[in-house]
Amino acid sequence: xxxxxxxxxxxxxxxxxxxxxxxxxxxxxxxxxxxxxxxxxxxxxxxxxxxxxxxxxxxxxxxxxxxxxxxxxxxxxxxxxxxxxxxxxxxxxxxxxxxxxxxxxxxxxxxxxxxxxxxxxxxxxxxxxxxxxxxxxxxxxxxxxxxxxxxxxxxxxxxxxxxxxxxxxxxxxxxxxxxxxxxxxxxxxxxxxxxxxxxxxxxxxxxxxxxxxxxxxxxxxxxxxxxxxxxxxxxx
Amino acid sequence: xxxxxxxxxxxxxxxxxxxxxxxxxxxxxxxxxxxxxxxxxxxxxxxxxxxxxxxxxxxxxxxxxxxxxxxxxxxxxxxxxxxxxxxxxxxxxxxxxxxxxxxxxxxxxxxxxxxxxxxxxxxxxxxxxxxxxxxxxxxxxxxxxxxxxxxxxxxxxxxxxxxxxxxxxxxxxxxxxxxxxxxxxxxxxxxxxxxxxxxxxxxxxxxxxxxxxxxxxxxxxxxxxxxxxxxxxxxxxxxxxxxxxxxxxxxxxxxxxxxxxxxxxxxxxxxxxxxxxxxxxxxxxxxxx
Numbered sequence: 001x002x003x004x005x006x007x008x009x010x011x012x013x014x015x016x017x018x019x020x021x022x023x024x025x026x027x028x029x030x031x032x033x034x035x036x037x038x039x040x041x042x043x044x045x046x047x048x049x050x051x052x053x054x055x056x057x058x059x060x061x062x063x064x065x066x067x068x069x070x071x072x073x074x075x076x077x078x079x080x081x082x083x084x085x086x087x088x089x090x091x092x093x094x095x096x097x098x099x100x101x102x103x104x105x106x107x108x109x110x111x112x113x114x115x116x117x118x119x120x121x122x123x124x125x126x127x128x129x130x131x132x133x134x135x136x137x138x139x140x141x142x143x144x145x146x147x148x149x150x151x152x153x154x155x156x157x158x159x160x161x162x163x164x165x166x167x168x169x170x171x172x173x174x175x176x177x178x179x180x181x182x183x184x185x186x187x188x189x190x191x192x193x194x195x196x197x198x199x200x201x202x203x204x205x206x207x208x209x210x211x212x213x214x215x216x217x218x219x220x221x222x223x224x225x226x227x228x229x230x231x232x233x234x235x236x
Numbered sequence: 237x238x239x240x241x242x243x244x245x246x247x248x249x250x251x252x253x254x255x256x257x258x259x260x261x262x263x264x265x266x267x268x269x270x271x272x273x274x275x276x277x278x279x280x281x282x283x284x285x286x287x288x289x290x291x292x293x294x295x296x297x298x299x300x301x302x303x304x305x306x307x308x309x310x311x312x313x314x315x316x317x318x319x320x321x322x323x324x325x326x327x328x329x330x331x332x333x334x335x336x337x338x339x340x341x342x343x344x345x346x347x348x349x350x351x352x353x354x355x356x357x358x359x360x361x362x363x364x365x366x367x368x369x370x371x372x373x374x375x376x377x378x379x380x381x382x383x384x385x386x387x388x389x390x391x392x393x394x395x396x397x398x399x400x401x402x403x404x405x406x407x408x409x410x411x412x413x414x415x416x417x418x419x420x421x422x423x424x425x426x427x428x429x430x431x432x433x434x435x436x437x438x439x440x441x442x443x444x445x446x447x448x449x450x451x452x453x454x455x456x457x458x459x460x461x462x463x464x465x466x467x468x469x470x471x472x473x474x475x476x477x478x479x480x481x482x483x484x485x486x487x488x489x490x491x492x493x494x495x496x497x498x499x500x501x502x503x504x505x506x507x508x509x510x511x512x513x514x515x516x517x518x519x520x521x522x523x524x525x
Binding site: 051053092105148 | 399409414
């Protein structure tokens, strides 16, 4: 499989505080890659760096094109959709308007059809279509965030902790839907998670981050089986 | 009784002006959380531009339309050149810019067009209508104001660009992540606010006459209207603007007299801020975490 996204020697900082210390990683086309690690390891920062939301040093290439120094709006137009930390819901707007914004950059006629496909994955969004998005439950907002991102018709989907703050039952529901999306949509994924067992079961390849450095990487199945890695880094 | 009805109707007519300026204030407030104190002076400047076009021999509506476009461009330029570098600056810096802009635009109006009070033409018939209750200009300007307000409403509700502008105002980070060019949306917002101001200026100038300080009182009424309706609610601001127009006219006629009318604006501002700071229609956003 060819690399869709590749980071080399990626450094990033918030002001004076360095967060990423030279990451190297690859997201393969058509696959799911996951970044695991504890709070503060730099997972969210890595996704923000890819989207041009903070200044970085090093190299990030997407489909052969360098992303460093590009504006977020332009990176999005290359086909990178980001389901951000905290879900990024437009609380004051309706579910419909949130979904329309997902397709904001598109000018093709397929948007209406894509809305129907999203309702296929997330029937609850159809029930709540005219409702103010701020009134949705956390799980519903996560579904909305994923639908909004998919409506961009991205090549790469960045998912920042889709399980955070949700009941285990809802987390399982969302991961089940993501399995369907993975099978049915032509999209690669980079998943950031603290729920390591869920993420390892879902992903093909995994990287373990510790305070801004990659400490272990390998096929997700192997990492999940390796007891010493699990004990020392994943804590279960 | 006839006097009363007349006061209410002319209150609605001036209320339309306040509503327009209040809407312009709210549009910029929603995007930046600042009140653009220079909104009134910008509108005055636009009115002078219209007058210049008319004096150059253009027909009223052509001059009106051209000034609308020029004002839009000026608004966009102000955002790009003055406000853009201040986007991460502390509140006081932005306030400083607004006050500076107010003084600069006011002085430019005086410098370019001199300080003498000028008459401004109305495109509407001068004779009283509807049995003398309403003048042609009052009726016409209310109509123009309503057209603008409805147009703005339809633009924000039913166009993709309007949706993007609202999204950029509510949630700039998420907007960038769906590809909205947030910086340009702010600039368009400034342009639109300036253009709305130009309409308000042209509609009020035949009544109050044109001089560089024409809008300073009107801005206060508009601000009172925006607060009354809810500074973050465009619809509230519009209704608040109309309400303030009526309150001002009735209060001026029957309570405090015309000399002290402007105090009513301050009374409204203080009352709203003390009793219900979110205004009558200020949106309370329900959100679950």
